[in-house]
Amino acid sequence: MANIFHIAVCASVVPDPLQTLEPVTGPTGPGLKNEMMLPAVLDPWAASALYEAANLAAAHAGSKVYLVTLGPKAKVQQVMMTVAQKVPFELVAVDGPLGGFTDAHSTATALADAIAAIPGLDRERLLLFGGWESASRGAGATLQIVGERLGVTDQFQGVDQITVNEDGSFEVLERVEGGKHQVSVCAGTPAVLGWATGNLPEPRNNPQVGMANMRGVMPALQKAKNVKLNANGLSYVSVSLPKQQRVTRVVRDVPEDEIAREIVQWIAE
Amino acid sequence: MEKLLVLTHVDESGAALTRASLEAVAAGVEFAGALGATLSIGVVDAQGAASAQQLGSINARVLAVTGVEFAQARYSTDAAACEALVRAAEATLVFAPASSRFARVMPGVAHRIGGFVETHITALAKGETLEATRWFYRQRVEAVVRRETRPWFLLLEAGTRSAFITNGGAPREVETVSVTLPALRTNVSGVRAPKQDEQTIRPDAKILFVAGAGWTKKQADGQVHAAEAETLILGFLKAADASLGSSKSLVDQSGENQTVLKFMTHMNQIGQTGATPRHPKGLSTCCHGEEPHVVGWRFINERRAISLDPNCGWARGKADVLYVADAFKVMAKVNALLVK
Numbered sequence: 001m002a003n004i005f006h007i008a009v010c011a012s013v014v015p016d017p018l019q020t021l022e023p024v025t026g027p028t029g030p031g032l033k034n035e036m037m038l039p040a041v042l043d044p045w046a047a048s049a050l051y052e053a054a055n056l057a058a059a060h061a062g063s064k065v066y067l068v069t070l071g072p073k074a075k076v077q078q079v080m081m082t083v084a085q086k087v088p089f090e091l092v093a094v095d096g097p098l099g100g101f102t103d104a105h106s107t108a109t110a111l112a113d114a115i116a117a118i119p120g121l122d123r124e125r126l127l128l129f130g131g132w133e134s135a136s137r138g139a140g141a142t143l144q145i146v147g148e149r150l151g152v153t154d155q156f157q158g159v160d161q162i163t164v165n166e167d168g169s170f171e172v173l174e175r176v177e178g179g180k181h182q183v184s185v186c187a188g189t190p191a192v193l194g195w196a197t198g199n200l201p202e203p204r205n206n207p208q209v210g211m212a213n214m215r216g217v218m219p220a221l222q223k224a225k226n227v228k229l230n231a232n233g234l235s236y237v238s239v240s241l242p243k244q245q246r247v248t249r250v251v252r253d254v255p256e257d258e259i260a261r262e263i264v265q266w267i268a269e
Numbered sequence: 270m271e272k273l274l275v276l277t278h279v280d281e282s283g284a285a286l287t288r289a290s291l292e293a294v295a296a297g298v299e300f301a302g303a304l305g306a307t308l309s310i311g312v313v314d315a316q317g318a319a320s321a322q323q324l325g326s327i328n329a330r331v332l333a334v335t336g337v338e339f340a341q342a343r344y345s346t347d348a349a350a351c352e353a354l355v356r357a358a359e360a361t362l363v364f365a366p367a368s369s370r371f372a373r374v375m376p377g378v379a380h381r382i383g384g385f386v387e388t389h390i391t392a393l394a395k396g397e398t399l400e401a402t403r404w405f406y407r408q409r410v411e412a413v414v415r416r417e418t419r420p421w422f423l424l425l426e427a428g429t430r431s432a433f434i435t436n437g438g439a440p441r442e443v444e445t446v447s448v449t450l451p452a453l454r455t456n457v458s459g460v461r462a463p464k465q466d467e468q469t470i471r472p473d474a475k476i477l478f479v480a481g482a483g484w485t486k487k488q489a490d491g492q493v494h495a496a497e498a499e500t501l502i503l504g505f506l507k508a509a510d511a512s513l514g515s516s517k518s519l520v521d522q523s524g525e526n527q528t529v530l531k532f533m534t535h536m537n538q539i540g541q542t543g544a545t546p547r548h549p550k551g552l553s554t555c556c557h558g559e560e561p562h563v564v565g566w567r568f569i570n571e572r573r574a575i576s577l578d579p580n581c582g583w584a585r586g587k588a589d590v591l592y593v594a595d596a597f598k599v600m601a602k603v604n605a606l607l608v609k
Contacts, residue, residue: 014406015406017407021406021409021410023410023412030412032406100405100406100410101405101412103385104376104386105379105380105385105386108380135406135407136405136406137405138389138404138405138406138407139376139386139387139388139389140372140376140388140389141375141376141379141386141388142376144373144374144376144377144380145376145377145379145380147377148377148380148381149380153344153345153348153377153451154344154345154454154455155344155373155374155377156344156373157369157372157373158369160535160536171458173461174369174373175369175536176342176369176370176460177368177369177472178462178468178470178471178472179462179463179468179469179470179471179536179537180460180461180462181460181461181462182342182369182457182459182460182461183457183458183459183460183461184343184455184456184457184458185455185456185458186454186455187454187455188454196535197535197538232385232416232418233385233416233417233418234385234414234415234416235414235415235416235417236412236413236414237396237400237412237413237414237415238412238413239405239410239411239412239413240410240411240412241409241410241411242409242411242567245586246572246586246587246588246589247589248584248585248586248587248588248589248590248591249589249590249591250579250585250591250593251590251591251592251593251594252579252592252593252594253593254592254594256594256595256598256599256602257602259575259592259594259599259602260599260600260602260603260605260606261606263552263573263592263599263603264603264606264607266550266571266573267475267476267509267550267552267607
């Protein structure tokens, strides 16, 4: 029997990593200065998950990829202009706040509800993908809670590879301490995979894929439900940039021998 | 009154608690005292022998989940074990090490218990109540948080405090907690690691060597010297017993059909989309860039850099010493001195 996967990829929208970030505190709590104005990208590790999902779906006919995202509609639309050209997917959008200071449990509730409501989603064939941590909150918590809410208790985090066997079981490589991978074999779907980098390069832009995706993106954004995220008792005592600035001793016009001796001595201290 | 539970697990040998677990125990002892909380230690230990020796006569209730099913670091069994321990201890606060094993399961366990989780905690303090420090936006913004709701789970980063050392007293009695396991659908078949002499990631190394994309760029003679770069880098790692980190631009080159260093993988990547390892010292070479890369060595205590650019954003204001020099020449001489 052919293996067919319904892959839901949870992915947030985050500020472009090259942007300078400045935290500010507003009436609703901490955020980033000019947050809505900052150029945004799809979260890098979640993007790896999306590319891996598309690759898996392409290899198993009949499989589908859903990109599930929570963020302000305008920001998501902006990011989709680029992401939609990469790989085929169906967008499932939830309209909600941007940023890393929201509570992971509330975010997970909104995402789980959105996934559960996807028409035609076969939960027995579900692979719940996402980045193992986001580049905003970076908690590494949301995906596990989404999985629990959907009743999926075979979960893997820091995934770099999935290999599907003919019988529907699959081998997963997860990052563990010391630059190693833990190797597991799961009997089959449903499962949660929080991706690290994976092995695939970023796909080139494909205008045809972009046009096909965008036909679904705009309607998905229009019907995106607005959600309010509960803080669940979480409050911030302080939010700040690291202040530490080191006084750098610049050593120039010194022979390599001398530099090498100094470095070796420093290592030995 | 708060009821504080510290969750721990054994290492790969199965015979001892991990160092990160013992660090969490030390945090538990300190903050149980500061908060006036009762303290329990929960141990996931297949053989059921590790905790007695290492915890000694600690002034805490010791609970353990034992059994062959818990020898594997697997979500379904670990989550069930931790859930049972938290329920048995009736914990309102839970400390646990942010190991790959517990980071995988603790958010799910918190959800099952009806609690909430904070991860990557680098510091704890007692203000009006317990306060926890963690980083956001990949180590670029630091925040101190607290929760009114309970149970509150806190995953503590390894290397942020000293490990608990037993006083050598007679071991506490260990209470075994029974666990109802779900049907097991996942089997952990092992660990895949590079051969010993090819392993470039060494978390316990005293020094982190950071290689940047400059190693694979054209040098003064107009040629790329990737083979020489590999020899120099591997030579240093071996001679100094160092761990290897890399900038994103260098590891990304493998996907862009550019010259690559064969031993370099995304596992080595540090920075905003990579790891933020903790080592006492760090030496960066041929790196360039600004904030996104610099976060990679935010937790390196002593930092030095070698770069041809005296205004390198990686080094200026971030490193203690910047050597404006050719890394190829300097590292060749460093290696020669180290092997003497």
